[in-house]
Amino acid sequence: MSQFDNHYLCPKCGHVDELHPNNLICEICDFNPCFVAKHINEGDRKWWIRIEEDGGKWRRKKNLSSKLKKHLPEDKNLVKEFQKIVGELFGYLDQNKENMDSIFPKWTRDYSRTTGKRTQQGWKEKRSAKKVKQSSVRGKLYEGAFNEAIKQNEQFEQIFTPISYSYNGKEFEFEPDAWLWLENSQIPVEFKTFEEGKMVPNKFNRGLKQSRKYAKHSKLLGKNPKEYSALIICCPEERKFASALIDNRIEKIL
Numbered sequence: 001m002s003q004f005d006n007h008y009l010c011p012k013c014g015h016v017d018e019l020h021p022n023n024l025i026c027e028i029c030d031f032n033p034c035f036v037a038k039h040i041n042e043g044d045r046k047w048w049i050r051i052e053e054d055g056g057k058w059r060r061k062k063n064l065s066s067k068l069k070k071h072l073p074e075d076k077n078l079v080k081e082f083q084k085i086v087g088e089l090f091g092y093l094d095q096n097k098e099n100m101d102s103i104f105p106k107w108t109r110d111y112s113r114t115t116g117k118r119t120q121q122g123w124k125e126k127r128s129a130k131k132v133k134q135s136s137v138r139g140k141l142y143e144g145a146f147n148e149a150i151k152q153n154e155q156f157e158q159i160f161t162p163i164s165y166s167y168n169g170k171e172f173e174f175e176p177d178a179w180l181w182l183e184n185s186q187i188p189v190e191f192k193t194f195e196e197g198k199m200v201p202n203k204f205n206r207g208l209k210q211s212r213k214y215a216k217h218s219k220l221l222g223k224n225p226k227e228y229s230a231l232i233i234c235c236p237e238e239r240k241f242a243s244a245l246i247d248n249r250i251e252k253i254l
């Protein structure tokens, strides 16, 4: 199947079907607008399924939290609760090693064909086209798996489409990977995968900065007064994950 077959992908219910000529409305759940869909290469997908089947258990790395330790939020219980929730997400992946064929998505969003111009927001890539392609397949598959894992915990809320709002007469748009409700705060979550050997402290700042941008946006939306944000990172090939709940105390070291 060509990756350019004409299909749409519903971000809400996951339905994929033939593109309608004049609209992007989901035939199953009426969500509007859906995305033009791009097929994920089967060979690439199988490669990552095998990584999960053959890989060991996910292990928490402390290198992110030790980098940040003096600058974490003052509410230690909240930090602890967050770390426990993240541990459960990776526990879900451990329990479902044999089911990754149904957990990894088969389709992804084609941003440029959906809008004619919009590019995916987030971190800019400066690497070779081949590396970018490998890393983008990995990111899309694990982002899909992350979306399945968060469905197991009702403190998470999925985000289906970019969030637009206006403030002081200006328009803003942002799209975290999910919301996490902790102590009445709606906290934006950024999820990011790393290639083998790259999940090291000097690579963490970009993700932390991205996470702080989401924190500022969500504060303006009004449900995150303490300006918290969350970052969850992992390296599937090395079976490592790490996470941090942060607030503006972190900004002096970024």
Ligand SMILES: [Zn+2]
Residues within 6 Å of the ligand: 010, 011, 012, 013, 014, 015, 026, 027, 028, 029, 030, 031
């Ligand atoms: Zn739908």
